[in-house]
Amino acid sequence: MNNMYNTNKITEQLITWYGKHKRDLPWRHSKDPYKIWLSEIMLQQTQVDTVIPYYKKWLNKYPTLKDVAHASEGDLLKIWEGLGYYNRCRNFKKACDIVLSDYKGKVPTDFHAFIKMPGVGEYIAAAVLSIVHDKSYPALDGNIMRVLSRFMKKKTLSRYNKKVIYNHICKWMKFGSPGDINQALMDIGSQICKPNQAHCYKCPLENSCRATKTNLPESYPTPKQNKPIPNYDVVTGIIWDHDQFLILQRNEMNHLGGLWEFPGGKMKNGESQSEALIREIKEECGLEVNVKSKIGSIKHVYSHFSIHMTTFHCVSKNNTIIKTTQPYRWIKPVQIKDLPFPKANHKLFSILNKQGWHV
Ligand code: SF4
Incomplete structure (x- = not known):
């Protein structure tokens, strides 16, 4: 046999x-x-x-x-x-x-x-x-x-x-x-x-x-060809109100659902980083902001795409009334340890811990 x-x-x-x-x-x-x-x-x-x-x-x-x-x-x-x-x-x-x-x-x-x-x-x-x-x-x-x-x-x-x-x-x-x-x-x-x-x-x-x-x-089996994954340029803002800043919770149905993040999003063709950030923050939470100093940039690779994320300190131009359907919170840096954030944000926290958190 x-x-x-x-x-x-x-x-x-x-x-x-x-x-x-x-x-x-x-x-x-x-x-x-x-x-x-x-x-x-x-x-x-x-x-x-x-x-x-x-x-x-x-x-x-x-x-x-x-x-x-x-x-x-x-x-x-x-x-x-x-x-x-x-x-x-x-x-x-x-x-x-x-x-x-x-x-x-x-x-x-x-x-x-x-x-x-x-x-x-x-x-x-x-x-x-x-x-x-x-x-x-x-x-x-x-x-x-x-x-x-x-x-x-x-x-x-x-x-x-x-x-x-x-x-x-x-x-x-x-x-x-x-x-x-x-x-x-x-x-x-x-x-x-x-x-x-x-x-x-x-x-x-x-x-x-x-x-x-x-x-x-x-x-055996015939190896699969790895497809290249897209990269997105993303901008995010730490919007300060005195010693607190704004975080939003991602929709449960989306990638990284339930985790917290800073407002922001993908840049569009032809936009500067500041223009993209002002537009994204307005769309996401209704605030008009002044973009202040750049904090830094990080790269992060997910399974199906990668991001190049640049983050800036921001302050609201007039008020801090938030218009969003997402859950949001104003927190102090020390509260980060109590809430779940994506890995990409932790890379940013490392930069902030070195250079200091405030604008
Ligand atoms: S199962 Fe894999 S490791 Fe085991 S003999 Fe076959 S090819 Fe070699």
Whole structure:
């Protein structure tokens, strides 16, 4: 029989390898569905090393799902600040509220019930239910998909091939712990079968892997061409009223929703920075301002675009009556530590902490 289909043996190899080589990660010391769920949400689009301190800080403050349901969204976003993709945090809060109100605080064990929770897709549901309850759901993230596309020598990750991969892992799961199999494949993907370098000599799948026999396993699946991302020139203003300045809260439905920021926005063609800032502040909060000294410029790269943001001190020309539909606050610099701001703003805070905050 072709080794590739000797599923019983491969399951055994995977589980033995996982027992010896698994990464010691904080969430692997627990089978609490709330903690595993939190870890998987944080790990989406984010490196393990970045997640670990956030995970520990979060659990220190919110050790149970009930604590999250009882917390305010603003306090949760403050803990999440810097981790990015803030929808994950807001959806997790909404989902914890639902679990507490509709499921008596118990995370659903049924895949179809769980997947209805805000922010829970097929991957999260499969990862949590396999790790916590050993249910047979392959957790197909980018790492696992890459490992299997090489193992099965699939050039493309078409919908059909993903289904083939899914079914193949299901066969392995008939012979051993689905949670361990998913986690073994996650570790192989992140530690051994890397996008640009497959260390096949360390891999428990080497004997049965088809791509390793080609001597160019990294060519599976065919690498995607990275599209260039647009850059936007943005201007923002710190509008002072005595020792306080104005901040606005971003709309929940938008990128970085729920976080606080200074008024401002994108420059239009032909505008000077001052002209753009005066226009943006007038549109955003109804104030007419005088633009004062320049504080500095920062660059920040998001997943789909980058910004070059220049910030100025500003003062209102006549009054400080705000006309906006967004929540707003006048705060002192010392209050920044209590509210969540985007990473780009923290770069600006570093400049202000060095040069002094006032105009
Ligand atoms: S043998 Fe090599 S190519 Fe195949 S899964 Fe393992 S590391 Fe990846």
